[in-house]
Amino acid sequence: MRSFHNKRVFVTGGASGIGLGIVKALAKRGAFVVIADLRPDHIDRALVEIREAGLANTVAALTLDVTDRAAFAAVAERMDIELGGIDILVNNAGVGVEGPVLEAGYADWDYGLGVNLGGVVNGLQSFLPRMIAHGRGGHVVNVSSLAAAVRMPANFAIYAAGKAAVLNLSENMREELAGKGIGMSVLCPAFVRSNIHEAALNRPAHLREGSGFANSEASLLERPPGNDWMDPETVGEIVAEGILAGRLHIVTHGEFRDKMRERNEALMDAVPQAAFQY
Numbered sequence: 001m002r003s004f005h006n007k008r009v010f011v012t013g014g015a016s017g018i019g020l021g022i023v024k025a026l027a028k029r030g031a032f033v034v035i036a037d038l039r040p041d042h043i044d045r046a047l048v049e050i051r052e053a054g055l056a057n058t059v060a061a062l063t064l065d066v067t068d069r070a071a072f073a074a075v076a077e078r079m080d081i082e083l084g085g086i087d088i089l090v091n092n093a094g095v096g097v098e099g100p101v102l103e104a105g106y107a108d109w110d111y112g113l114g115v116n117l118g119g120v121v122n123g124l125q126s127f128l129p130r131m132i133a134h135g136r137g138g139h140v141v142n143v144s145s146l147a148a149a150v151r152m153p154a155n156f157a158i159y160a161a162g163k164a165a166v167l168n169l170s171e172n173m174r175e176e177l178a179g180k181g182i183g184m185s186v187l188c189p190a191f192v193r194s195n196i197h198e199a200a201l202n203r204p205a206h207l208r209e210g211s212g213f214a215n216s217e218a219s220l221l222e223r224p225p226g227n228d229w230m231d232p233e234t235v236g237e238i239v240a241e242g243i244l245a246g247r248l249h250i251v252t253h254g255e256f257r258d259k260m261r262e263r264n265e266a267l268m269d270a271v272p273q274a275a276f277q278y
């Protein structure tokens with residue numbers, strides 16, 4: 001992809017944090033961007049920021065729960081009818097599901113994996129056939145995390161598992177998509193200033209029952225991101241450059257290099273020198 005001019009972009013979880021940073025970066029560069037988000041309060045706030053940034057004419061918003069497959073399919077159809085389809089899909093919606101994994105109930109697995117992995121799967125299933133059918137090519141950005149590539153404390157096991165799956169599926173789909181003129185990037189950020197600590201507020205009622213994470217999510221709510229964490233608008237700029245450069249891995253933070261190497265070397269150390277004789 002050479003430019004964002006007149007490109008139509010769909011960003012899940014685009015009303016806050018990293019998603020909103022990406023929305024602004026691409027809208028500023030000439031794209032028409034649709035924000036799809038679960039939270040009407042986030043959408044209202046985001047639209048004020050968008051107006052203040054002078055981008056009101058190039059951004060629209062709708063509510064969508066990325067775990068709702070029927071709603072996702074209906075929205076994809078609507079994008080075909082109203083916009084002639086989309087060119088860039090950003091599967092960004094995610095939740096900071098966090099708690100002691102040995103206390104997790106199925107509700108916690110379903111919540112964490114349902115949004116962080118299932119939401120990406122639903123985005124791909126809803127939009128990819130349509131993006132391929134319109135024949136203009138395009139790009140997909142899946143938002144993973146550095147948690148996918150470094151060893152995390154056990155409280156993040158469900159989060160890391162979902163993010164690792166997103167990293168792997170992005171790597172493994174890339175070649176096939178390239179054959180259809182569609183690029184693939186996977187974003188792996190570390191600490192970014194956002195509302196990721198609001199996992200408790202994004203959890204649907206039916207997944208509160210049977211959760212073992214109520215206490216951890218309540219204390220997470222009291223732990224807002226640090227002021228020195230990366231600005232989401234900086235992430236948006238990095239993503240815009242990454243798409244134009246056709247980068248598969250978009251990594252924002254350099255301070256986890258050693259941890260990442262440690263993890264990769266531990267895996268390599270377990271690999272026998274000799275190949276198996278078939």
Ligand SMILES: NC(=O)c1ccc[n+]([C@@H]2O[C@H](COP(=O)([O-])OP(=O)(O)OC[C@H]3O[C@@H](n4cnc5c(N)ncnc54)[C@H](O)[C@@H]3O)[C@@H](O)[C@H]2O)c1
Binds near residue numbers: 016115189196197202
């Ligand atoms: N902030 C970080 O430090 C960080 C680090 C690595 C990865 N990430 C990832 O970045 C992505 C964006 O997170 P963020 O940090 O900007 O958090 P955020 O909470 O500020 O933004 C996420 C947005 O997704 C929306 N959302 C939540 N569940 C949804 C659902 N079911 N359907 C549709 N929208 C939903 C929320 O309303 C919110 O507006 C996530 O996938 C997150 O895991 C964040």
